[in-house]
Amino acid sequence: MAVAIDPGLAKTLSDARLQLHHAAQLVTATGISYLPAQPDLSLSVVGGDAQIVASTLLNGLTIDDAADWLRVRISERGADGDRLTLKRHYEIPSHALDDGGTFDTKNAAAFAQLDAWYFAANRALEYVRSSTSGAGEIRCWPHHFDIATLIDLGRGRTIGVGMEPGDTYYDEPYFYVNAYPSPKAESAKAPLDGGGTWHTREWVGAVLPGSRLGDESAAADQVRAFLDSAIVACRELLA
Numbered sequence: 001m002a003v004a005i006d007p008g009l010a011k012t013l014s015d016a017r018l019q020l021h022h023a024a025q026l027v028t029a030t031g032i033s034y035l036p037a038q039p040d041l042s043l044s045v046v047g048g049d050a051q052i053v054a055s056t057l058l059n060g061l062t063i064d065d066a067a068d069w070l071r072v073r074i075s076e077r078g079a080d081g082d083r084l085t086l087k088r089h090y091e092i093p094s095h096a097l098d099d100g101g102t103f104d105t106k107n108a109a110a111f112a113q114l115d116a117w118y119f120a121a122n123r124a125l126e127y128v129r130s131s132t133s134g135a136g137e138i139r140c141w142p143h144h145f146d147i148a149t150l151i152d153l154g155r156g157r158t159i160g161v162g163m164e165p166g167d168t169y170y171d172e173p174y175f176y177v178n179a180y181p182s183p184k185a186e187s188a189k190a191p192l193d194g195g196g197t198w199h200t201r202e203w204v205g206a207v208l209p210g211s212r213l214g215d216e217s218a219a220a221d222q223v224r225a226f227l228d229s230a231i232v233a234c235r236e237l238l239a
Helices: 007-012 014-034 063-076 108-131 216-238
Strands: 147-154 157-164 174-180 197-199 205-209
Touching: 007 108, 014 063, 014 108, 108 147, 108 157, 108 216, 147 216, 157 216, 174 216, 205 216
Parallel strands: none
Antiparallel strands: 147 157, 157 174, 174 205, 197 205
16 A cells, blocks of 8 residues: 655655665666766666566665676676766765665655655656646656656746755755746746745745645645646746
């Protein structure tokens, strides 16, 4: 049975989020190491029958342990495992894992909550895609670890809609809607539904922090109301 989002726990997920963000880099490393750089790259490692050929639990392993395991698996598949690099062209938030710490999944509730957030975000973004012309594929990005869709308005104008599991601006999951080219902060004044507000420090966009969500039965409608109003507002800012 799927775990429901608990807004009361939204501000307690930082360590689990950072561990998952670092774990995601092991998948990203294979793309960086073996494939030419190209936008919107998607990578899956499977056998000839499209089935998973090997897996390992990360709990108790360091990043280097996991990378070494991955190099062996890559070599077993006939590629050069030594080519795997953990170097990236972007930075992610620091964690004890960067200094040789091990993955620790004992806080199962926190990881379950993050799973619930991504599940809820995917459903909300599927709603956006089904109701909005020009909305692209839903993707999870390894640099910010957000899950998002991009609405193409043409003439170089886009609206980003997504869920960020937490960052330096909000130490909790939050939904966001932003516009490109970025509008001036003083122009972001339109009222937002669902308890959303405008973020104007260093970037401009509409946000709905997780701790503002109501009870489970109304949360999905609240998020949809926020996203609908924020998308309309961003369209007006780009008009």
